[in-house]
Amino acid sequence: MTVAAIVPERLAAADPAARRLLAQTGAVVLTGLPAHPDSLAVAAATLFGTGLRELYPHRTRRSVDGGAVGLHADSFDIVVDLAGAETRRRHPNEDHVLVMLARQAPSGGESFALDAHAFTDSLPADLRAFLRGVDLDLYGRWAGTRGLPATPRVGRLVEYTRLGRRITRRTDGAVPLHRDPHAARTTTALARLDEEVTGAQAALPRFVLGEGDILVLDNYRSWHGRDPHSGERVAHIQTLRTENA
Template sequence: MTVAVVPDRLAARDPEARRLLDGKGAVVLTGLPAHPDSLAVAAATLFGAGLRELYPHRTRRSVDGAVVGLHGDSLDIVVDMAGLETRRRHPNEDYVLVMLVRQAPAGGESFALDAHAFTDSLPADLLAFLRDTDVDLYGRWAGIRGLPATPRVGRHIEYTRTGRRIHRRTEGVLPLHRDPDAEHVTATLARFDDEVRRAQTALPRFALAEGDILVLDNYRTWHGRDPHAGERLVHIQTLRTDDA
């Protein structure tokens, strides 16, 4: 069973785009202006009336960037805007759109992995850990302003109430506070990290052109990119659909 994902490229308004996204867990959309508004246009075109929430787009500029390892996008941030609590990120964002605005002079190729296939291929005890063990999903990032003070407890593999499988992958995971099994959890998390790094090394790379939008099923497909020289700029938008 292959775990690699190499998305097809097609026009943003091509009716095949949603089918390919559902089939592979990723697709690259072309032909829209290299502007943040295009992320919302692409999301509306793909999901139509099933689009529930768009979270604020964020722009990421990196210079001589280090590798970004395999991950799924999720975070839990609520901010106060003029006395109104406003959610800027959600732990259960189910799709992510990444638009490449400025390509680096060298490096920066992308890679993606089918987390369903990958986790199913792991040793039985490690797969059981991912399914059965509660962890603090963002404990390592507790100092980020806007992140709730209450730990976000969850598991790496969970299911929506309609049966959709969620695969979580962040660098913020820690054992629960005062977990009596903390030593075992820490060791098993390290094993999991090693397995992910091995898989990442073997994945094929693919290049985005400036203006391309990489769309990912965030419950199924983890992604990352290689290190790069010079400046690279992307716009990112996460969202939730009715299926979340």
């Protein structure tokens, strides 16, 4: 197993090198914008320009004495009825995520990130075959959540877009398909993957976000999380899709 850590470089939000660095490394920290949710949209437009296709509603996460948030990729599948029209509020193939730290906790809350492509490529051969070859109900563990479509979202943890871009997913909502004849084997593989991820997470270097910093991640490539913290911590989060999603 390779612990392919990402420690993102800090750049001014208007620096033209930010887009190139994000593409090369999978993550970048943008600085210099007001510590307000509107800055997420400004950062997205500055980074992706005319390549920006869809912004999803920003969400604010407040936690007090919060526990650890393990390595994950941001994605969900939520469609709501808005005045009689189906409206998508989250997308299973959000290809980038922006996380702004609005209020730093008094202690703890350090961030970490992982190059998921490199990490999963280093796993044992049978686990790699599982990631690429087994269909899962990606959000089945959350069945019944309001807004989640009744039709299961079926996919694999490693897939490729129509244009060949790789997606390496990480969601704790994944379960075997309904009546999967190999459900026990699938459940065992998911548990083994969790063990591997937990081991990698413990070995990752931590980095600290300042208030107003925006962590931008390639959501197809990079998994991220944070350590436990004491006191109150506030973050604003926005996911999006670009023309390459």
